[in-house]
Amino acid sequence: MPVYQNSTVDSDKIVIGNYALYTAVTSGGAATTWTNIGAGILNSHGYNMEKYDVQAGNAPDPIEGISRETYVFDFELIEYDATILGLLMCGAVTVTAATTLSTIQIGGKTTLTPVAFKAVNTTGTYVTTIIAHKVTPDTGLQFTSKSDNDSDPVNAMPLTMTAKVDATKSAGSQLASITRTIVP
Numbered sequence: 001m002p003v004y005q006n007s008t009v010d011s012d013k014i015v016i017g018n019y020a021l022y023t024a025v026t027s028g029g030a031a032t033t034w035t036n037i038g039a040g041i042l043n044s045h046g047y048n049m050e051k052y053d054v055q056a057g058n059a060p061d062p063i064e065g066i067s068r069e070t071y072v073f074d075f076e077l078i079e080y081d082a083t084i085l086g087l088l089m090c091g092a093v094t095v096t097a098a099t100t101l102s103t104i105q106i107g108g109k110t111t112l113t114p115v116a117f118k119a120v121n122t123t124g125t126y127v128t129t130i131i132a133h134k135v136t137p138d139t140g141l142q143f144t145s146k147s148d149n150d151s152d153p154v155n156a157m158p159l160t161m162t163a164k165v166d167a168t169k170s171a172g173s174q175l176a177s178i179t180r181t182i183v184p
Helices: 083-087
Strands: 020-027 042-052 063-077 094-098 100-108 115-123 128-137 157-164 175-182
Touching: 020 083, 020 128, 063 128, 083 094, 083 100, 083 157
Parallel strands: none
Antiparallel strands: 020 115, 042 063, 063 157, 094 100, 115 128, 128 157, 128 175
């Protein structure tokens, strides 16, 4: 017989399923029009911080704080869209797209221009929205190929993007925000 440590579960606090993913070019620190990046999965996301402390040696640590903060999104796409991949690469690649041909030209770039990133989950009447303001990719384009005979032969494109503090935002929301709203 199982032993339950909690007698109830508040189902309104549960986030079910995955997220719709969006990116946007930023202008003056504010996202402009959001673009859905397509089918895929947000594998994980999270806030990371590195702590510092000043040690006295013969007394308690007098100062503790946060030296670095990031918010990391780890996801995979299954739709090859050169324009979307170009946006997510933040200027690391050049994209030429037309109705019958699209080309991603790789190599020779040295700077990244951050984009905004948004993940939205709708569970019943609740909408959870995560927005990061200044996001860049951690690696170049990666492609995971599969066998033609695989039970799931769709190729995946894994990406990891990291948000860094955007000093143009107000204190407390310079990195990212997580908002949960009730839709009537």
